Amino acid sequence: MNYRRIFGNVWQSALVLILTLAPALAAAQNSIESIRVWPSPDKTRIVFDLKKAPDYSYFTLYGSDPLRLVIDFSNTSLKTSLDELGEDSLLVDLIRTSTPKNNNDTRIVIELAAKSEPQIFPLPANESYPDRLVVDLPGKSAERSGPAKSIAELKDRKVTIAIDAGHGGDDPGSIGPSGTYEKTVVLKIARALASMINDDPGMQAYLIRSGDYYVDLNLRPQKAWQAKADFFVSIHADAFRTPQPRGASVWVLSKRRADSEVGRWLEGTERKSELLGGAETIIRDTGHEPFLAQTLLDMSMDSSIAGAYSASRYIIDEMSRITKMHKSKPQAASFAVLKSPDKPSLLVETGFISNPHEERLLNSNGHQQKLARAIYNGIRQYFVNNPLDNTYLANHGTIEYTVKSGDALSLIAERYGTTVAAIKRENNLKSSVLQVGQKLTIPSR
Template identity: 35%
Template sequence: MSEPTQFRSESVTQMDKKLNKQKRSRRIFLQSGATLLLSVLVPKLSYAAQILAVRVWPAEEYTRVTLEGDVELNATQFIVKDPLRMVVDIEGLELNSTLKEIIAKIQSNDPYIKQVRVGQNRPNVVRLVFDLKEEINPQVFTLKPVGEYKYRLVFDLYPVNPVDPIAALIEKGQWLQDAPVATLGDESQQTMQPQPQLQAPQLQAPQAQAMPQPKLNPNPEQPLQTAPDLKNVPQLTRMITIALDPGHGGEDPGAIGRGGSREKDVVLSIAKRLKAKIETQPNMRVFLTRDADFFVPLNVRVEKARKVQADLFMSIHADAFIESSARGSSVFALSDKGASSTAARWLANKENSADLIGGVNIKNHDKQLASVLLDLSTTAQISDSLKLGSAILNEIGGINRLHKGSVEQAGFAVLKAPDIPSVLIETAFISNPEEEAKLTDENYQNQMADAILKGINRYFAKKPPLAKNRLT
């Protein structure tokens, strides 16, 4: 009996489907084989990195060159003499217009770089040649994406013979020697001459009796009143050294206001104004951890203050918060028992992340942290920091609203100098449009500098610094 037509049609259809499936399988197999063969015979083309930005930060301490790319860059470098230059080869890179901008970004007053030449050395390798002004010790490292930055290749060009900070200030005429100790024992020299009125307190050695000041005789025809007998009483007047630390700088802009104001610029301007005012004081001198737009790691800021044997350390900032309504000035001191508030802890964490934004060489940084940022701060140091902070906060309250009426505490890395009273001053919220306008106003900057100086004088009036042996 013959098979029904309907069943024969279904069988044919099923056979066609099987055949089509087999054909597709063979075609996929052949295509895969061809692809495999091509991958073996034809070299795989590598992706060329793209340079997104080039930045150069010249400073007396070191010059930083940053190349920002869309992928991590691999570079090798070597120094060549006669003439002195640094040669850098960057792999996986094709020369583009952005990278060529580095030529115009080298300034004539750069302390270490004369000029730079750039070219395609060979396929996928770009060569940069830095003509140098003096022998350098380069540090080259890469940074992972953070904040607004992608991958960064960083060249820090340090001088082989770095300048001592005190020697540099002496050379600039900004460092006066401490007044010598005077022992008064000769009665023939006890006639006192009138002294100018000091705006800052007269400093005395420990356990020394206060020297009575003579009253000036309004009658010029009569001799001046002499001081009582002060045999064998030592009297010392020494210079107070203030270290000012403008926060952020260079690769790290700090907080940015809605109007585009950058924290690093605002606080540097305030610090320079405060520096000028401190220098008018007869027994004070001042040192800036940075005096231009360049990045200084947190531990280096502490090291600098200790090298100049500072009596006080003040880090100056301009706060920011996610809510633009936040406003007011604040003063912070170190805490060894946890933060005094959630806001203080949040701010300390934010400020302590500055090294990630600014970019530090992790290998060197870890070694420096081990020697400098140990939690060695004493109870006395924190106690003095709180007194200093309170004196400054009271004065700042006269020119701006206070975010909180007392000095707050948290684990700020930049305040961990174990032997220096240290505070961090948030001058205002740059994220608040009204306070951003204040921070960029010269009058407000001067008022803030005046208030901080008054706070310093108020602190020393109650707690004159003891004489100390100057380190050599």
């Protein structure tokens, strides 16, 4: 028996099998596991979750109908459905596949309603997500929802409050023991706060994010500046590695961070994207006098921090009536969203989402409403006691309230942090009986 010939034939067969399977093995190098679409008022973000870091290229077809962005993933298979993707975006009409350059690739075609200059970049895996390819498509993608107002809808002579709901989109924030996302809770509180502020004749709210999408940290104070906001409040929920800590707290910018920001702003006029608040105007107007610019920025930042400290005390006082406080005094930290030199800016931690009891509270609509009311009362009290010139609150320290079904004087008094006697005195009421539609003037405390 010729064993050499037999074994030779076996090796030849094995080699043929390996060569035959090589394309299939190459095709399995990477895969698209899921696709997520996050429309926001000014852009749509599309996130491709992959098994490994992506090898990709892309091009646009804007000279034909429909307008298309084409992305080629090399040696990548598609393991997720494209059904119903992009349906909530005003910018994205359809996400589909097309014939790739070779059988091992995947070609994704994004059909657009309008031209958009895509920003495409990979992100490495982290504890929450695998390797990703992020596609940002600038352009109107969603209507501002809920109680949100656009910048064009904001009116003069009202105090404008910019409300920043933390995290959003593919950044869930902290996650509670039962799976509650911080981004979801804080958006509900922010919307409730915006609704209360917009019901106040002397105030108006601007939501930095009005839906479930992410806004870059440096863009949040910039959006507040674009809205000409007089005050900035960022809403968050705290977390710790153990479940015991609980309670709310209020934070303002640390002086060390403030000094650092002043130095960065003064580095050069080419960093326009970081010249937030009134900093750009100050530097431009005093560009030939750098020491004057630094002095003015220092004074402006000090004034903003002092205003934030003052407002935070009112908010802490209101919140302590309805929830446990983790810190009974304002805390200072280097939060990126608190760096505007032209307005008081603070961050409210509404409770520890990592604490099972507080997670249940934060999920409760009733508790969300109470937290929003406490923040609203604190902000309003600050502007009544520190009125801005030529605004409604500078001339009226009161609120006009329309009685609704189920209202009682005691409930209205509790809601606005005043007393039944004060409301009756302000409105010359002889009785506590109210009529639906009745107008009441709510005095400041």
